[in-house]
Amino acid sequence: MTAKKAVLQLSVHDERIRKKAFVTVSRSQGVTSITMEDKTGKMTVVGEVDTPVLVMKLRKLCNAEIVSVEVVKPPEKKPEPAKPAPAKPDTAKPAEIVAFPVTHMNYPYQYHSSFANSHYQPYGNSRVVVEEPNTCVLM
Numbered sequence: 453m454t455a456k457k458a459v460l461q462l463s464v465h466d467e468r469i470r471k472k473a474f475v476t477v478s479r480s481q482g483v484t485s486i487t488m489e490d491k492t493g494k495m496t497v498v499g500e501v502d503t504p505v506l507v508m509k510l511r512k513l514c515n516a517e518i519v520s521v522e523v524v525k526p527p528e529k530k531p532e533p534a535k536p537a538p539a540k541p542d543t544a545k546p547a548e549i550v551a552f553p554v555t556h557m558n559y560p561y562q563y564h565s566s567f568a569n570s571h572y573q574p575y576g577n578s579r580v581v582v583e584e585p586n587t588c589v590l591m
Contacts, residue, residue, distance in 0.1 A: 457521070486498075
């Protein structure tokens with residue numbers, strides 16, 4: 453789709469409905485900008501949006517009609533003049549690249565694959581043996 457500028461006429465008499473209309477239009481896919489004139493009730497929507505679908509969504513809130521739809525031409529980009537590269541002195545050293553080795557100790561809370569197969573049981577099956585004959589053991 454190409455970018456379009458759609459002007460819609462809305463009959464909004466309440467601030468709450470006006471806000472709902474803005475939310476409905478802003479949630480539509482492809483909307484670039486929204487403007488609304490409060491006195492005339494005209495909403496201008498710019499972007500790659502399907503205008504009839506947008507009007508059907510707005511009609512659930514208020515009376516909405518299409519006033520005009522125009523194709524927006526992208527602004528022409530002027531070619532920038534080439535900037536001359538800064539002169540490098542002949543005695544300059546080449547840039548040094550410093551690499552730090554990344555090990556699992558650099559990030560102590562990061563997931564490490566060696567923990568994937570470990571079967572650590574903090575409370576395993578253990579038995580307490582006491583040599584006194586009158587002691588009761590609960591398991």
